[in-house]
Amino acid sequence: MDGLIIILIFAVLLILNVPIAISLGVSSIAYIFFFSNGLPVDLIIQSYFSGVDSFSLLAVPFFIMTGDIMLEGGISKRLINFCKVMMGKSTGALGKITVVASAIFAAISGSGPATVACIGGIMIPAMEEDNYDKGFACAISAAAGALGPLIPPSISFIMYGVIAGQSVTDLFLAGIIPGILLASILVIFTHIAAKKQKWGTEEAIFDTPGQKIVPIHEEEKIKPGKAFKDAIWAIMVPVIILGGIYGGIFTPTEAAVVAVDYAVLVSIYVYRELRWKDLPRVISKSGLTCGTCLILVSSATAFGRVLTMEQIPTMIAQAITSFSDNWIVVLLLINIFLLIVGLLMETLAAIIILTPILLPVVTALGVNPIHFGVIMVMNLVIGQGTPPVGVNTFVACRIGGIKMEAMFKWLFMSIGVSILALMLVTYVEPFSMVLVNLFEG
Numbered sequence: 001m002d003g004l005i006i007i008l009i010f011a012v013l014l015i016l017n018v019p020i021a022i023s024l025g026v027s028s029i030a031y032i033f034f035f036s037n038g039l040p041v042d043l044i045i046q047s048y049f050s051g052v053d054s055f056s057l058l059a060v061p062f063f064i065m066t067g068d069i070m071l072e073g074g075i076s077k078r079l080i081n082f083c084k085v086m087m088g089k090s091t092g093a094l095g096k097i098t099v100v101a102s103a104i105f106a107a108i109s110g111s112g113p114a115t116v117a118c119i120g121g122i123m124i125p126a127m128e129e130d131n132y133d134k135g136f137a138c139a140i141s142a143a144a145g146a147l148g149p150l151i152p153p154s155i156s157f158i159m160y161g162v163i164a165g166q167s168v169t170d171l172f173l174a175g176i177i178p179g180i181l182l183a184s185i186l187v188i189f190t191h192i193a194a195k196k197q198k199w200g201t202e203e204a205i206f207d208t209p210g211q212k213i214v215p216i217h218e219e220e221k222i223k224p225g226k227a228f229k230d231a232i233w234a235i236m237v238p239v240i241i242l243g244g245i246y247g248g249i250f251t252p253t254e255a256a257v258v259a260v261d262y263a264v265l266v267s268i269y270v271y272r273e274l275r276w277k278d279l280p281r282v283i284s285k286s287g288l289t290c291g292t293c294l295i296l297v298s299s300a301t302a303f304g305r306v307l308t309m310e311q312i313p314t315m316i317a318q319a320i321t322s323f324s325d326n327w328i329v330v331l332l333l334i335n336i337f338l339l340i341v342g343l344l345m346e347t348l349a350a351i352i353i354l355t356p357i358l359l360p361v362v363t364a365l366g367v368n369p370i371h372f373g374v375i376m377v378m379n380l381v382i383g384q385g386t387p388p389v390g391v392n393t394f395v396a397c398r399i400g401g402i403k404m405e406a407m408f409k410w411l412f413m414s415i416g417v418s419i420l421a422l423m424l425v426t427y428v429e430p431f432s433m434v435l436v437n438l439f440e441g
Contacts, residue, residue, distance in 0.1 A: 006031045006306060020349050021292075024299040031306045047302035052294050057162060061290040062256030063153050066237075066263045068286045071118050073267025073274040075234045079104050080122055082231035085224045092194025094130050095140050096187050098123040102144035103151060103183045104235065112148035112347075112381060116141050116395045124400045131204035134211055135407040136193065138396040142407075143186055143414035145392035146381040149347060150374075151179035153241055153252065153259075156381065159297070159348050160373045163355040167370075168252045169245055173439060174374045174432040181431060182378075182421040189417045193410070208406050233266045246439060300352035308356065320361055327365040331426055334358060335379055339419070342383015350380050374432040378425060382418050385411065 006027050013023035025044075032041050083097040083104070090096065102119045120141035127137035149156040152172035161168040197205045202213055240262060241255045250258060267274035274282075320333055341350050355376070362372045385392045393411065397404050425431045 005035070006310070010303070014345075020346055021296045021299045024296075024303040024349070024353075028299070028302040028306050031310075043305075044302045047305045048298040050301065052298050052301075057158070057294070057297070059153070059158050059168075059253040059256040060155050060294070061286065062253075062260050063155055063158075064289050065283065065286040066256065066259040068282050068289075069260065069263040069267055069274065069279075070234070070237065072278065072282055073263065074271040075105070075118075075267075077122060078227075078230045078234055078271070080119070081227045082235070085227040090191075092190045092199065094123060094127045094132060094200065095136070095190035095194055098127070098137075098140055099144045099147075099183050099186045099190060102141075103147045103179065104238075106147040106149075106151040106179070112145040112392050113395050115148040116145035116392045117399070119144070120396050120399050124396065127199075128211075128400075129214065130200050131202065131213055132194070132199040133197065133204070133206045133208050133410070134400050134402055135208045136197075136199070136410040138393075138400040138402060139407045139410035139414050140186065140190060141399070142385040142392040142396040142411065143418060144183070145395075146378075146385055146418060147179055147183055149381045150175050150182065150378060152176065153238075153256070154377070156347055156351060156377045157373065158252065159351045160355060160377060163352055164359055164369055164373060166373060170370050170436050170440075171373050172242065172245065172252065173435045174370050175377070176435055177431050178374055178378060178421070178425045181424065182418060185417050185421045186414065189414065193413075207409055208402065233270050237262060237266075296346070296349050297352060300349050304353055304356055307353075321364075325365070327362070327367060328427065330361065330365055331367070331375070334362070335375070335422065335426060338376060338379035339383065342380045343386050345383075347377075347380040347383070351376065368429065368433060370436055371429050371432045375422075375426050378422050382415060382422065385418075386415060 009030055010023050010027040013026060014020065018026075028044050028047075029041065032039055032044055079101045080097060083101045084093070086100065087093040087096050098119060101123070102115050105115050105119055120138070124134070124137045124141055128134050148154075152175050154172065154175060157171040157175060158168050160166070161171050194200060202215070204213060206212075237259060241259050244250050244258060245252055245255050264274075264279070268276065320330060323333060324330060338350075338354070341354065345353075358376070359369060359372060363369055393404060393407075397407065400407075
């Protein structure tokens with residue numbers, strides 16, 4: 001009962017719009033003072049320290065910094081020009097470019113909101129000028145942002161690996177094919193929608209109120225050789241990171257440091273859109289983001305310890321398995337639960353809190369922990385595109401200058417096809433494990 005009261009306190013604080021990290025900390029301290037029968041408050045302080053005392057977590061600030069440096073260094077427009085050459089003038093070309101460019105940028109930043117801000121900031125206005133429905137342009141940008149935490153390097157996978165005691169390298173490998181699968185399904189969805197609505201033509205059909213047909217101007221043709229030459233330095237970032245990790249040259253944490261060095265050199269000396277005097281500002285921005293993440297990690301670790309002492313994970317596991325001991329049914333229930341959690345809670349906080357609760361349930365049924373990590377992250381990143389906490393959606397709305405309800409139709413369709421990809425990954429384990437098994441073999 002005490003554990004349920006603590007969860008209720010946490011829920012009430014969230015409803016009152018108290019930041020998640022503070023809500024977790026207040027709930028944990030409330031347990032020590034009122035329900036713990038004399039446990040010292042030092043227990044919470046020790047939990048805060050142990051939560052961030054991890055070598056793997058060192059990768060988080062460096063991957064965040066890599067994304068910020070490449071964002072400031074002119075990476076996005078070169079990636080988009082490269083994708084335009086790849087797509088040509090196919091149906092729904094700009095929408096497809098948004099997805100593909102997001103997938104490539106995801107392999108650099110590892111962040112969903114950063115991907116939406118960077119790629120969406122260019123592609124949403126471009127799609128509007130090309131007679132795409134603005135609601136669709138915002139929705140597909142938000143949905144494609146889910147590729148950020150799924151395609152390695154991924155901060156979400158690092159967090160799961162630390163909490164679950166699993167190899168971050170294996171998790172990075174496991175996320176590659178599911179990320180490509182999700183991108184492919186979004187590309188197909190874009191093609192079908194664009195063909196039906198005649199987007200990209202002067203006969204386009206709009207759903208967003210007030211949007212009107214504009215004359216389409218012929219774009220200057222981008223030469224394939226120049227586009228590839230400009231983008232090659234950007235494309236090499238994920239190649240260096242992943243190649244170095246899987247080639248045994250460096251660990252994921254060391255790869256993050258290498259990525260920062262490479263990003264600085266390319267942005268300053270090759271693209272020349274970043275200057276040395278700009279670095280303090282970029283590092284300060286990265287520091288704020290990183291500080292937020294680590295405070296969240298430490299407070300969630302303390303809260304998880306409180307739940308464990310009250311045997312809440314055991315109670316939830318028993319509740320889930322009471323419905324069925326069939327792994328197919330259990331994974332379906334967990335998917336539904338995580339999709340709901342994704343609507344209400346930030347991804348990293350959910351991973352830290354729920355991994356110790358759900359992982360024992362699925363491993364007891366024979367589900368591989370690496371496979372479950374992909375399932376969990378994929379569920380939660382879909383939630384990044386869904387209100388009320390969907391940060392990707394808010395970023396896309398700000399860029400498009402529309403109200404959220406104007407994109408609901410296409411947003412829910414995008415979420416629907418993303419869930420289709422999720423179901424495939426959940427029940428077809430080779431999507432996650434084939435590369436892991438190949439490299440281990």
